[in-house]
Amino acid sequence: MAVSNQEQTPVEAEERGARARTARLMLDTAVQLMQGGIVPSVSDVAEAAGVSRATAYRYFPSQAALVQAVVDEALGPILDWKSASVEATERVGDLLSSSLPRIDAFEATFRAALKLSLDQWAQRQAGTQGSEPQFTRGHRIDLLRDAVAPLRGRIPEAGLDRLGKALSLLFGIEALIVIKDIWGGSAEEAREVVLWAANALMAAAEAEADKS
Structure with missing residues (x-):
């Protein structure tokens, strides 16, 4: 008897469950390694998780894919950020305020x-990179474009693009590194500086919009 796409045999259900558990184990192991400051290879994760390299590469075909999965896991709720506010400055402040504690935690x-x-x-x-796929970063682009969306049509697209790029200097691990490593500051100080700088940028953008 044919089995529909909605139905699974007990064996298929168990196999799917086993794959999900293995995937979770691999990801959790990779998160633990990276939270320890290591940039693990796929083989490193396989060894730490107690699975074969062949199995590990079925889930993460490259180091770039592995690290991207861990970054997405670490970002967590940040990736689902939405704001109901119609004020661009308020939206940007909310995005940064809600994101910085998560970035600091990871x-x-x-x-x-x-x-x-x-x-x-x-x-x-x-x-010397060879055939290893490139690890790309860029979640902040879509998030910041969404945050400043209320300014669209009020300032030129070039100005909106410049604003997004300026804000991206404040949104991410780089801001924490500068305040902590170069200035010897704390995560709380980084938060205060980031929000102050973001408000200054948004004030400049709002002033530009008022002149248009």
């Missing part, structure tokens, strides 16, 4: 991801 993970990005850049410059 600081080691985001630092490790940044390290991979920088290492791959160096490899590309030296021509």
Whole structure:
């Protein structure tokens, strides 16, 4: 008897459950390693999780795919951020305020991801990256575009694009690194500086919109 797409045999259900558990184990293991400051390879995660390398590569075909999955897991609710406000400044403040504690909590993970990005850049410059896929970053682009969306039509698109790029300097692990590592500050100080700078940028953008 044929089985519909909605129905599963007990064996199929068990196999699907086993795959989900293995995927969860792999991801949790990778998160633990990156929270320890390590940029793990797929083989590293396989060994730590107690699964074969062949199994690990079925879930994460490259280091870039592995790290991207961990970054998405660390970002968590940030990726689902939405605002009901119609005020761009309020939306930007809400995005940054709600995101910074999560970024601080997973600081080691985001630092490790940044390290991979920088290492791959160096490899590309030296021509030694080979066939390893490039790890790309950019979730902040869509989030910030959504945050400043109320200004669309009030300022030129070039100005809106510039604003998004300026705000992106404040949104992410880079801001924490500058305040903590260079200035010797705390996560709370980083939050205060980021919000102050964001408000200054938004005030400039609002003034530009009023002149249009």
